[in-house]
Amino acid sequence: MRMIWAQSRGRVIGNQGAIPWHIPEDMAHFRETTQGCPVIMGRATWDSLKPKFRPLPGRDNIVVTRQPNWAAEGAIVAHSLPEAFEEANRKAWVMGGSQIYAEALPYASLAVVTEVDIDVPGDAFAPELDDSWTLESADPAEGWHTSKNGHRYRYLRYLRPA
Numbered sequence: 001m002r003m004i005w006a007q008s009r010g011r012v013i014g015n016q017g018a019i020p021w022h023i024p025e026d027m028a029h030f031r032e033t034t035q036g037c038p039v040i041m042g043r044a045t046w047d048s049l050k051p052k053f054r055p056l057p058g059r060d061n062i063v064v065t066r067q068p069n070w071a072a073e074g075a076i077v078a079h080s081l082p083e084a085f086e087e088a089n090r091k092a093w094v095m096g097g098s099q100i101y102a103e104a105l106p107y108a109s110l111a112v113v114t115e116v117d118i119d120v121p122g123d124a125f126a127p128e129l130d131d132s133w134t135l136e137s138a139d140p141a142e143g144w145h146t147s148k149n150g151h152r153y154r155y156l157r158y159l160r161p162a
Contacts, residue, residue: 001085001107003094004033005126006114006153012122014097017048020120023147029155030095033112038062038092040084040104045096046075062087064100081107098124109162117144117152133158 006026007013014020035058043065046054055061055074062084063075071077078084081103085092094104105127113126137157139145144152 001094001104002091002110002112003101003104003108003127004030004112005096005101006030006116007126008116008118008120008122010119010122011126011128012120012124013126014048014124015120015122017044020122021116021118021151022149023114023116023151023153024149025145025147026114026116026153029114034059034093034095038088038090040064040078040081040088040092040094040100042097042100043067043070045100046072048097060088062092096124098126101127109160111158111160113156113158115154115156117154129158129160133160 005013006019008021012020038060039056040062041064043063046063054072061075062078063072064078064081064084066079076087078087081100094100094108111129111133135156136159139155144154146152
């Protein structure tokens with residue numbers, strides 16, 4: 001299982017149902033990385049996507065919810081993370097939110113993290129990767145990219161033995 005997210009300093013990934021920054025280059029990176037693969041998300045993450053972007057194109061969108069009768073056009077509904085893994089039927093990307101990341105962490109062997117060099121308030125946080133994870137690569141190797149809107153960011157790729 002693979003996970004992907006963007007986080008600020010302090011591991012913030014969201015605030016009041018939204019990502020508290022906009023980095024077009026990271027959105028393109030997310031799209032390129034997950035294209036053609038199932039994505040697994042919680043219902044709140046699905047709801048946070050603008051309707052014109054739901055479902056995310058070119059990917060099966062698997063939504064985990066505890067609501068028994070929940071349905072949305074373009075979403076494959078799962079009522080547990082193991083059920084979502086079964087629905088994916090192959091390698092998938094877990095894309096949030098906090099609760100889904102925390103539940104998926106024990107199953108994951110790859111985390112692709114965009115680190116945003118910014119302090120922002122938040123109410124949703126990325127999981128903390130412990131010593132079992134190894135930083136495989138950083139892009140750029142040293143320093144930061146600067147987005148066209150001025151935010152500094154870098155891509156980090158962590159591995160954990162299966």
